[in-house]
Amino acid sequence: AQTVTQSQPEMSVQEAETVTLSCTYDTSESDYYLFWYKQPPSRQMILVIRQEAYKQQNATENRFSVNFQKAAKSFSLKISDSQLGDAAMYFCAYRRGNNDMRFGAGTRLTVKP
């Protein structure tokens, strides 16, 4: 079974600084997708970034980038130039093919002004 582990229940960052959220996963598959979702208090699930396992290049989306280490089964999210609007729950997720998405326990990010 695939499991996703987020070892940081809470993280805090100063506005304009950089923060890294950790995620590890367990799978025996070679082809899969990894995601980071943001869930603000409104509880909408907002896709932040996605990574295809077959791609060696780390995905980036503006201030958000990932460090994908396939051999280590690690998928961390780096948020640069943190903004107050980045405060939210962040979920790491794994999906294989058209199967369901499995989520980590989440990391609550606080951004201090």
Next chain:
Amino acid sequence: GAVVSQHPSWVICKSGTSVKIECRSLDFQATTMFWYRQFPKQSLMLMATSNEGSKATYEQGVEKDKFLINHASLTLSTLTVTSAHPEDSSFYICSAYTPDQPQHFGDGTRLSIL
């Protein structure tokens, strides 16, 4: 704009009643829809997977007779919580999937059973 519409966003009802939640994919045909449940300050837990025209596949521990899922078309899936009780109060989120598309989530339904 939203590509997955979920209704209602919030419902309060009496214990013993049944509640139906709709999930519609607006811009695409979803081959698969997923239903998740989220308790406060917890992660999303998969309840069931539904494919159009076939019976839903439920996760272990999810009561099939309590959480009825219907996926009658490629754009609509419904979750009916039957004979709801206070312990069924939770946040329910649907997600729609089709190949070559990112998985889209509805905005969720907050269900409160009195």
